[in-house]
Amino acid sequence: MTVRPDEFPPPRKILVRATNWVGDAILSLPALRAMRQRFPAAEIVLLAKPYVSDLYQQEAVANRGIIYNPKKEHRGPGGFCKLIAELRREQFDTAVLLQNAFHAAWIAYLARIPARIGYATEGRAPLLTHPVEVPPPVHYGHQSYYYMQLLYRAGLAERPTPIERIRLAIQPAEKNWAVKYIKNTGLAGPRFLIGVSPGAAYGPAKRWLADRFAQLADRLIEALHADVLIFGSKAERPLAETMAQAMRHMPVILAGETSLRQWMALLSQCRVVITNDSGAMHVAAGVGVPVVAIFGSTDLSATGPISPRARVVQHAVDCSPCGYHICPIDFRCMNGVAVEDVYRVALTLVKECRVTHEPRFED
Ligand code: SF4
Secondary structure: OOHHHHHHHOOOOEEEOOOOOOOHHHHHHHHHHHHHHHOOOEEEEEEEOHHHHHHHHOOOOEEEEEOOOOOOOOOHHHHHHHHHHHHHOOOOOEEEOOOOOHHHHHHHOOOOOOOEEEEOOOHHHOOEEEEEOOHHHHOOHHHHHHHHHHHHHHOOOOOOOOOOOOOOOOOOHHHHHHHHHHHHHHOOOOEEEEEEOOOOOOOOHOOOHHHHHHHHHHHHHHOOOOOEEEEOOOOOOHHHHHHOOOOOOOOOOOOOOHHHHHHHHOOOOOOOOEEEEHHHHHHHHHOEEEEEEEEEOOOOHHHHHOOOEEEEEEOOOOOOOOOOOOOOOOOHHOOOOOHHHHHHHHHHHHHHHOOOOOOOOOO
C-alpha cells in the first residue's frame, strides 16, 4: 500500500527497528534523516543490536536508542519477553521496520504498537498495519533509496532525492584517540596511512584474494612510503593474519581490536582505504576518506559506495551479480581482478584527491 505523506497522522513516538549490518545501517541513514526532518517533534527511538547502535551515537536521527541484545540480556524466551515488556511500557504509537525480517514485525506486534510499517517481506504482511509492497529495483536502484522508498511510500518522508554522499560524524575526541592509538602501535610521527580491509561479513564470495591484498599493500607501501593498517572484525582476524604473513613489509593488524566507533576513528586517519564490498567500504566512504572498493559477486548499482572520493574495480563476468555467499564455480569475478588493476586505481585516486605525504596527526 502507499499512503501519501499528507495523509499520515503525525506520529508522536516512533520505534525504528534498525538493520543488523553496519553497511545497511549507513545506507539507511538518509531515510532516517528524512523522517527526522519530517517529524521534528516526534520522539524517535532506535531499536538496534549493540554493534550497530554505536553507529548512531553521533547521528542526530533519533532521540535515543534501545539496545536489543539477543546474546545477553534478551537471550532466550525470558530475555525476549523482557524486551517486549520494555517496549510495551514505552507506548510507541508507530513502528517503522527497516529490517526486513519476520522477527522485526513480530516484536512490533507483540509490543502492541498501533501503527506497524514495513516492507511486506518474509510473510509478515498480516502482522503489519501498513505493509508496503517492495518496489521493483528499477524504482529504487541503490539500496539507500530502498529505505527511503519505504518511508516515502508509507507517507513518512518526502519523495527521495539524489544522494551524493552519506556523511558519518566523528567527534574530535574520537580522532584524538585514534591519533594516540596509532602512535602507540609504534607508528609515531608523520605517517601516510593506508587502510586495508580484506574481509566481508557476508561471505567469501565478496572477498578478493588475501595474497593479492598483500601484494597490493606491499606495492602501495613502496610507492607512497606508507604504512598499512589491516582492519576487520574478530572473526576476520585469521584472514588479516594470513594477509600479513604474505606481505614483505610489516603491517599493523587491528582486526578484532576495536569497537565500531574506534574503527571509524582509525579509518578516518587513513589517506586511502582498500576494501571489498563491505561495511568497511561504507564506513570509509562515510568518514570521507578516499576508498577503492573491489566488486565481484555483488551489484555495484545497488550497493556501491556513495562518495565522490570512492572508486570501484571490477572484472566483468556474465554470472555477476549472483548473490552467493560462496562461489559455486571458479570465482572468476575476483580472480579476474589483478593487483595491477587495483594499484593503478588507488594511485590515481590518491593523486586526484591531492593526498600528499604530509603529517596527518595535526588534522
Ligand atoms: S558465481 Fe560468478 S559472480 Fe558469483 S562468486 Fe562465482 S564467479 Fe563471482
